[in-house]
Amino acid sequence: MKTILITGATGFLGGAVTVNLLKKEEAHTLLLLVRSRSAEEGLARVRANLAKFGLSAQQLAQLTPENILSGDLAAPAQFLDDARLDSVTHVLNCAAVASFGNNPLIWKVNVEGTFRLASRMSRVAGLQRFIHVGTAMSCAPQANTLVTENELDTLRDQHIVEYTWSKATVEKMMLESLPTLPLVIARPSIVVGHSRHGCSPSPSIFWVFRMALALGEFMCELEDRIDVVPVDYCADALELLLNAEQIEKTIIHISAGENSSVTFAEIDRAMARASGQLPLGDRYQKVNYRQLSESKSRFPALFGPCNERIVLRAMKLYGHFSRLNVVFSNEKLLALGMPPSSKFTDYLHHCVASTRDATLAELMEVDFK
Template sequence: MNTLLITGVTGFLGGAALEKILNDNQPVNLLLLVRASDRAKGLERVKENMRKFNIRDDKLNALTEDDILLGDLGNPEDFLDDARLNKVTHVLNCAAVASFGNNPLIWKVNVEGTLALAQRMAQVTGLQRFLHVGTAMSCAPEPDSLVAESAEFRENAEHLVEYTHSKSTIERLMREQCPQLPLLIARPSIVVGHTRHGCQPSSSIFWVFSMGLMLQKFMCSMEDRIDVIPVDYCADALLMLLNSQAENGEVVHISAGEENSVKFADIDRGMALALEKAPVGDKYAQVSYETLVKMRRELKDIFGPCNERLMLKAMRLYGAFATLNVRFSNDKLLSMGMRKPPRFTDYIARCVQTTQGLTIPEQMAVDFK
């Protein structure tokens, strides 16, 4: 039986992958990297996250303290000597500091710690696959483009945030310093919500759409397209890729692609339908960031108590991504037999339902930790 090491299992994507494994009773030995003071507390952290995915207790009880590897990619030296790593056959590396804020741990975890893990696992004789989860945005895509699946990066590319810069850098370093690693790189596009659980597991990024429509103005146009996938589709794709015959070093997008990406106008109509109200439609205005800054004093009237400075920072960062109008080719994944992804608008009502009662500042906290 294979032994699968999952990092980031207390997060959104790692949790969705474990949800799939537990619900499908997949025959695999698990080793779950978790930050905690002891294995019992580590196990409880995993279970606490899995409850957000509505995992039944009998499924959760299949997890034991023996499945827990205590550690943190911020301090990899504390767990890399664990002998159980020598029995690992597959790695699903979901762990990362995914904050769009200026978190000082971004480089330490996403680059230094991840590289140390890759170097350690490259020494494991029986390792068959090291599946690293990057981000499609790590290539700093050109605006208004369909981005091909390529390991090449534009030199001196300007990254909008340190997070995408770190993800680009670690891909390059693993290729250069771990040539024997059975590396496969998955680059998800924008992961928002879950087709069944909506935003219950995480409200990450969903608030951006709500914010723009509440403002009735943002930096993108209603005709701009956005490449969004649900976390459960992404998790299904990752588990398929773990056992695929993809060549070492290959890059695969997990994305909506040209066909299933959606316009902001589609999102407006989908959210309006879920809320049983009229869409913003013609009342919406595409504006510059400077115009949004001038509205600073109005933000509390629109969103309630909030940190105006953080709200404006969020608008600047996410507005810059929204105006790119990029889609990411998913040809490789579909050619491997993966089903087509759902459109964001297919499950947006569930996201709306599960964020009712939460303010925009409450929802966005997960992305600025």
């Protein structure tokens, strides 16, 4: 029987994976690493997060304090001596500080804490698989390319944000320094919303599309493509990687690929349908960051109360990513039997409906914490 350690169960992707595993009938034991002062407090945090994915009270009741490992990757010494770790057979490491801000915990959690956890688990005799969730953006992709999986050899100045640099760094450290770790690196592309629940579990990144289309201008062409997948597809893929045979030391994209990625023009039309408005079409303008910053006087009317400085920083960061026009190959994942992802435009109406009453500032909080 599997004993599965999941980090990040109070987050977006970690929560979606935990939901999947709770719905399965086959026997396994879950051990959830949660920032908390007690197992009871940790259990309450996990249940509150999983409820956002539509789990019933009966399903949530499957989790008890015994499933909780209280600890924090920012201070791994608090939990690395817990004897329960020696019984773990599989690890799903979803935890990270996924902020595009300047959060001082990014390096401490994403690199130092993650590497110490991986080092500890590499010494567990019965460990069969350690799945580390990175990001497809960690390779600092070249614009206008189809990106395939490869080991990383990037420099700090190739990364726009500390988050992607931290993910690239810890991957390299694990591959080079932990030869006995049964490592699988999963690199999701851009994860936005849930194919049924929209942005109810998390509004991460969706607000960027709403912001750009409200302005009627951004830093990409409407015909540029973007590789977006829903969080439940990512969770299904991670579950597949958990159970697949002979994939040790593999790097795999979880992505929309060439067939399910979409253009910004398609997003514009889908957003308009969901909002009961006309698409921008020819009214859209590609602009540079200086021109975007000159629009700040329009922010309150378009977005409601917001911090202009943070909004402009967000535009600069996401504007860079939007104009990359890259797609991440998903051939490896499809070869394992994973079906293609739904297109962002197939479920975007759920994202619109679930965020209709939220301000831009409220939606941005999750990505700039």
